[in-house]
Amino acid sequence: MECQIHYDLVPPEGILLAYFRMGIVFSPYRKTGEMIEVSxxxxxxxxxxxxxxxxxxxxxxxxxxxxxxxADGKYAQDVVSDTDQAGKDLYTEEMYLEKPYASVCRKLRVVNYISYTDEGMLEITNYRLSPAESETAGKERGKERGTKNG
Structure with missing residues (x-):
């Protein structure tokens, strides 16, 4: 089954993390219209x-x-941002990446959105990935990290 990326929902530039049956791609990307420039x-x-x-x-x-x-082989999509998760508490954690991926981003942030059940139990309702702020502050990612093909 063919996957359909809705480019109008994709951030203009950032990091791509793709899981395939036979490997992982972790690379900077830049959106150009109805396609993305990536490794x-x-x-x-x-x-x-x-x-x-x-x-x-x-x-x-x-x-x-x-x-x-x-599980049925169909593709589904989701967009997650702090704006969409208003009213929920945040728990963030940062992780250093291993050498093969550190050339793209040394640290990755996981932003967890949490709420509480009626019984007071903490529940992670969603999450999103983000490059760690210190890794991108003041940089022009596309130029310094080689977003162009080739």
Missing amino acids: PEWADHLHREEDPLLELHLFDEEREYRLFRD
Whole structure:
């Protein structure tokens, strides 16, 4: 089944994290109209019929576009931002990335949105990925991290 990315919902530039059956692509990207400029390994995976896209995260500091394949093989999408999750508490955590991925971003932030059940139990209702702020502050990511193909 073919996946349909809704480019109007994708942040203009940021980081792409894609899970395929046979690998992971973690790379800066830039949106140009109805396509994204990203590393060549993205295209390599997309053209392998035996290597379907399982999950796609396109994110910047404020928003994440998510596309994922469900158990039936159909694709669903979601957009997560602080604005959409108003009224919920946040819990953030930062993680250092291993060497193969650290050239893109040394630290990744996970923003967890939490609420409480009627019984007072904490519940993580959603999350989004973000590059750690200190990693991108004052930088022009596209120029310094090579967003162009090739």
